[in-house]
Amino acid sequence: MAIIVQKFGGTSVADADKIRRAAKRAISTKEKGYQVVVVASARGKQTDQLVADALELNPNPPKREMDQLLSTGEQQTVSLFAMALEAMGQKAISFTGGQIRMMTDNAFTKASIQSINAEIMHEQLRQGKIVIVAGFQGIDEEGNITTLGRGGSDTTAVAIAAALDAEECEIYTDVDGIYTSDPRIFKDAVKMDQISYEEMLEMASLGAGVMHIRAVAFGKRYNVNIHVRNSAKDIDGTIITHEVPQMEGVVVSGATVQKDMAKIGLIGVDNIPGNAAKVFAHLAKAKVVVNDIIQTEVSDEKANLSFMTSISDLDTAKETVEGIKKEIGCQEILVRQDIAEVSVVGVGMRTHYGVADKMFGALAKAKINIDSITTSEIRISCAVDEDQAEKALVAVCRAFDLDKPASERTF
Amino acid sequence: MAIIVQKFGGTSVADADKIRRAAKRAISTKEKGYQVVVVASARGKQTDQLVADALELNPNPPKREMDQLLSTGEQQTVSLFAMALEAMGQKAISFTGGQIRMMTDNAFTKASIQSINAEIMHEQLRQGKIVIVAGFQGIDEEGNITTLGRGGSDTTAVAIAAALDAEECEIYTDVDGIYTSDPRIFKDAVKMDQISYEEMLEMASLGAGVMHIRAVAFGKRYNVNIHVRNSAKDIDGTIITHEVPQMEGVVVSGATVQKDMAKIGLIGVDNIPGNAAKVFAHLAKAKVVVNDIIQTEVSDEKANLSFMTSISDLDTAKETVEGIKKEIGCQEILVRQDIAEVSVVGVGMRTHYGVADKMFGALAKAKINIDSITTSEIRISCAVDEDQAEKALVAVCRAFDLDKPASERTF
Numbered sequence: 001m002a003i004i005v006q007k008f009g010g011t012s013v014a015d016a017d018k019i020r021r022a023a024k025r026a027i028s029t030k031e032k033g034y035q036v037v038v039v040a041s042a043r044g045k046q047t048d049q050l051v052a053d054a055l056e057l058n059p060n061p062p063k064r065e066m067d068q069l070l071s072t073g074e075q076q077t078v079s080l081f082a083m084a085l086e087a088m089g090q091k092a093i094s095f096t097g098g099q100i101r102m103m104t105d106n107a108f109t110k111a112s113i114q115s116i117n118a119e120i121m122h123e124q125l126r127q128g129k130i131v132i133v134a135g136f137q138g139i140d141e142e143g144n145i146t147t148l149g150r151g152g153s154d155t156t157a158v159a160i161a162a163a164l165d166a167e168e169c170e171i172y173t174d175v176d177g178i179y180t181s182d183p184r185i186f187k188d189a190v191k192m193d194q195i196s197y198e199e200m201l202e203m204a205s206l207g208a209g210v211m212h213i214r215a216v217a218f219g220k221r222y223n224v225n226i227h228v229r230n231s232a233k234d235i236d237g238t239i240i241t242h243e244v245p246q247m248e249g250v251v252v253s254g255a256t257v258q259k260d261m262a263k264i265g266l267i268g269v270d271n272i273p274g275n276a277a278k279v280f281a282h283l284a285k286a287k288v289v290v291n292d293i294i295q296t297e298v299s300d301e302k303a304n305l306s307f308m309t310s311i312s313d314l315d316t317a318k319e320t321v322e323g324i325k326k327e328i329g330c331q332e333i334l335v336r337q338d339i340a341e342v343s344v345v346g347v348g349m350r351t352h353y354g355v356a357d358k359m360f361g362a363l364a365k366a367k368i369n370i371d372s373i374t375t376s377e378i379r380i381s382c383a384v385d386e387d388q389a390e391k392a393l394v395a396v397c398r399a400f401d402l403d404k405p406a407s408e409r410t411f
Numbered sequence: 412m413a414i415i416v417q418k419f420g421g422t423s424v425a426d427a428d429k430i431r432r433a434a435k436r437a438i439s440t441k442e443k444g445y446q447v448v449v450v451a452s453a454r455g456k457q458t459d460q461l462v463a464d465a466l467e468l469n470p471n472p473p474k475r476e477m478d479q480l481l482s483t484g485e486q487q488t489v490s491l492f493a494m495a496l497e498a499m500g501q502k503a504i505s506f507t508g509g510q511i512r513m514m515t516d517n518a519f520t521k522a523s524i525q526s527i528n529a530e531i532m533h534e535q536l537r538q539g540k541i542v543i544v545a546g547f548q549g550i551d552e553e554g555n556i557t558t559l560g561r562g563g564s565d566t567t568a569v570a571i572a573a574a575l576d577a578e579e580c581e582i583y584t585d586v587d588g589i590y591t592s593d594p595r596i597f598k599d600a601v602k603m604d605q606i607s608y609e610e611m612l613e614m615a616s617l618g619a620g621v622m623h624i625r626a627v628a629f630g631k632r633y634n635v636n637i638h639v640r641n642s643a644k645d646i647d648g649t650i651i652t653h654e655v656p657q658m659e660g661v662v663v664s665g666a667t668v669q670k671d672m673a674k675i676g677l678i679g680v681d682n683i684p685g686n687a688a689k690v691f692a693h694l695a696k697a698k699v700v701v702n703d704i705i706q707t708e709v710s711d712e713k714a715n716l717s718f719m720t721s722i723s724d725l726d727t728a729k730e731t732v733e734g735i736k737k738e739i740g741c742q743e744i745l746v747r748q749d750i751a752e753v754s755v756v757g758v759g760m761r762t763h764y765g766v767a768d769k770m771f772g773a774l775a776k777a778k779i780n781i782d783s784i785t786t787s788e789i790r791i792s793c794a795v796d797e798d799q800a801e802k803a804l805v806a807v808c809r810a811f812d813l814d815k816p817a818s819e820r821t822f
Contacts, residue, residue, distance in 0.1 A: 016464070016467045016468050019468060020468070050487065053427070053487075053491060054490075054491060054494055056427045057427050057430060057431070057491055057494045057495040057498060058494040058495065058497060058498035059498075061494040061497070062493065062494065062497050064504070065490040065491075065493045065494050065497070065503075065504075065505055066490070066494075068486065068489070068490035068493075068505055068507075069486075069487055069490035069491060069494075071486075072483035072486050072487050075479065075480075075482075075483050075486075076461065076464075076480055076483050078479070079465075079476040079477070079479035079480035080464060080465060080468055080476075080480060082473065082476045082479075083465055083468045083469040083472040083473065083476050083477075083480075084468045084469065086469055086472070086473050086476070087468060087469035087470075092476075093475070093476075094476055094479055096479075096556075098509070098554075099554050099555075143509075143510050144510075145507075
C-alpha cells in the first residue's frame with residue numbers, strides 16, 4: 001500500500017480546531033487508500049514561549065538542555081493529534097523522535113539525521129493506524145534528545161518519507177504552493193505546478209521562505225517528491241521534484257528579491273595569492289554568511305574585493321575585515337547598506353541564451369541602475385538600490401511572463 | 412560520597428524565581444559534601460492545562476497518548492532546572508524517566524516502577540554534576556512513555572533514593588513537615604520530628620495529604636528515610652522512617668479527620684456464608700473504595716452490614732448495592748451522608764492499653780455522639796456527625812496532648 005507523509009506546521013496545529021482540521025485531512029487521505037504518517041510541529045507560539053522561559057533562567061542555556069526543553073512542544077502536539085484522530089474513530093499512535101529511533105549526531109540545536117527505524121512505523125501502519133511523529137527532534141546514540149533547528153520539521157517529514165519510500169511528502173502551509181515570485185510585491189505571480197529541487201534550493205536560499213533549504217536538499221538526495229499545499233484548501237499545490245526534460249522548456253521559473261543586504265568593498269588589497277582566501281576564512285570563522293563575491297584587478301599590485309552579506313551580519317563582518325585590513329594591505333573599506341538583490345532562477349538557463357540580456361534590458365527600461373551582477377548555472381542576480389527593489393522585481397517578472405502559467409510564456 | 416535526593420513539587424518550581432530558589436537549595440546541599448539528585452514535578456498548573464487541552468479534543472483520551480502528553484510537563488521543568496543551575500556556575504544534567512531507564516509496567520496513567528539504571532546517574536554524579544530527573548514518568552519495555560499517576564513524583568524520588576542507596580530522600584513542600592493534626596482545625600498542632608512508615612500510611616490514607624501513600628509504602632519497602640521539609644525555610648522537617656524502640660513510648664502520634672464520608676447500611680441481609688463477600692466483590696468491581704466494614708448478626712436468619720465510603724463514590728456504591736439487594740435478601744438500604752471520621756494513630760498502641768477509653772471519654776465529655784467505631788493495630792476511628800467533626804478532632808487532640816512535643820505528653 002502506498003504511503004503519504006503529511007507535515008503540519010505550527011500554525012496548522014495551533015489550537016484544537018486546527019488540529020481537528022488537520023486530523024480530518026489525514027483521515028480523508030487514508031480513506032483514499034493510502035497509509036498515512038503525520039509529522040507535526042509545536043503548536044503556534046509554544047516554542048517561542050519555551051525559549052523565553054529558558055532565557056529567563058539562563059541567557060546562554062546549555063544546548064543539550066535547550067533541546068531537552070524544546071522537544072516537548074512537538075511531543076505535546078503529536079499526542080493531542082492522536083487523541084483527535086481517536087475521537088474521530090481512527091486508530092492512531094504518536095511517536096517522539098526517539099521512539100522511532102530517529103538517530104542524529106550530537107550537534108545539539110542543529111543536529112543532522114543519520115538513520116530512522118522504518119519498521120517501527122511500518123508495523124503500526126500495517127495495523128491500520130495513522131502514525132504521528134514529532135518533527136524537529138531525534139536522539140543521539142547516548143539517548144540524549146537532539147533537535148534539528150528551526151524548520152527542522154520539514155526535514156523530519158522528508159527524511160521519514162525517504163525511509164518509508166513514500167509516494168509523496170506533503171508539506172501543509174498557509175499558502176497555495178510555490179509562486180513564480182513574491183505575491184506581496186508582484187501581485188500577478190502565479191502558482192507553479194512543479195519546480196525542480198535545484199531551482200527551489202536557489203529560490204529558498206534567496207529568501208522565498210516557504211520551504212526550508214535542508215529539507216529540499218534532503219528530498220533531492222533521497223528522491224522524495226515534496227508537495228507544498230494549503231492546509232485550508234483541497235487543491236493541488238506545487239510539487240518539488242527532480243528535473244524532467246519538459247522543465248528545460250521553461251527558461252525562468254521564478255524571480256526573487258532579497259532585501260536587508262549590505263555590500264562590503266575592500267579597496268586596494270595587495271594582489272598576491274592567498275589574500276582573498278584569508279578574508280573569507282576569517283569571515284567564516286566569525287560565522288558571517290557571505291554571498292556574491294566579486295574580485296577585480298585594478299593593477300599588478302592591487303585588486304578590489306567585494307561581497308554581500310545580510311544586515312544582521314554586517315557589524316561582525318565589518319569588525320572582521322577591519323581586523324585584517326593591514327595584513328592584506330587594504331587601502332579602504334567601503335560599506336553599502338541600502339542594497340537589495342533581484343534574481344531570476346530556472347534550470348532552462350542551462351540550454352537557453354539571452355536571459356541575462358533580457359534581465360538587464362528590463363531593468364534598464366525601468367531606469368534601475370545595476371550595482372553588480374553575479375550568476376550561477378541556473379541563476380542571475382543583480383544588486384540594486386534597496387528603494388528600487390520592488391520596482392526591479394516587478395520589471396523582471398513582467399519581462400519573463402511570470403504572471404502566466406509556464407506553458408504560455410513567450411520567452 | 413553520600414547522596415541526597417531532593418524532590419520539588421509543582422508549587423516549588425512554579426516560576427523562574429522558585430526554580431532558582433530550589434536550585435540554590437540543591438547547590439547548598441552539594442556544598443555540604445553530598446552528591447545531589449533532584450526530582451522535579453511539572454510547573455504549577457501545567458499538568459492541569461495539558462489535561463484540559465486533551466479533553467477539548469477527546470473526552471476519553473487513549474491512556475498511552477495521555478502519558479505521552481503529560482510527561483512533557485516534568486521534562487520542561489528538569490531542563491529549565493539544569494539551565495538555572497548552570498547559570499549559577501553549577502554543572503548539571505537533566506534526564507527524562509526514559510533516559511535513566513526508569514522501567515515500568517505498561518499500566519498507562521498508573522504504572523508501577525520495576526527497575527532503574529542507577530549507573531547512568533552515578534556516572535554523572537562522579538563528574539561533579541547535579542542530576543535532575545523528571546518525576547512521575549517512566550517507560551515500558553517497548554519504549555512507550557508511562558506515568559505513575561498524580562503525585563507520582565514522590566514515588567519517583569523515593570525509588571531513585573532506593574536505587575542510589577541515598578542517605579535521605581527530601582520531599583520539599585509548602586509546610587514545615589508532618590503535624591500531629593491538621594493545623595487548620597487544631598491550631599496548636601505541633602510538627603513531629605519523626606514518624607514511622609506505618610503511622611504515616613495510616614495518616615495518609617486517612618486524609619493527612621502531605622505525602623502520597625505509594626511513596627511511603629515504597630520507602631518502607633526499600634528502607635528509604637524520607638524527610639518532609641519546607642522549601643521556603645532552612646529548618647528540619649519530619650523524618651519518616653522505620654519504627655524504632657523509642658517510638659513505642661509515644662502512644663498516639665497524630666489525629667486526623669476525614670470529612671465528606673458516607674455510610675451505607677444494609678439492613679436484614681440473609682445471614683448465609685458468602686453474602687458479605689458478594690457485596691464487596693461487586694463494590695470492588697465498581698471501583699468503590701470501602702472503609703470500616705461492620706457486620707452484626709441480628710438473628711439466625713438476618714444480619715446488618717454497613718460500610719463507609721467517600722461522598723464522591725456514594726452514587727456508584729448505592730447503585731451497586733441496589734443491584735444486588737434482592738439477591739442477598741436485604742430488606743432495606745440506609746444511607747447517611749452527614750458523617751465524618753476522627754482517628755488517632757500511633758505504633759505505641761500495640762503495647763499500651765486505654766487509648767480507646769480515653770478517646771471515647773474525650774468525645775463524650777465534648778457531647779459528641781459516636782455512630783460507629785473501627786480499629787486497626789495502630790489506629791482507632793470513630794464515625795461522628797459531620798457538623799461535629801472539627802470539635803471532635805480538637806477534643807481528641809487535647810486529650811492526647813497533641814499540642815506538645817512527644818517527650819512532654821502525659822499519656
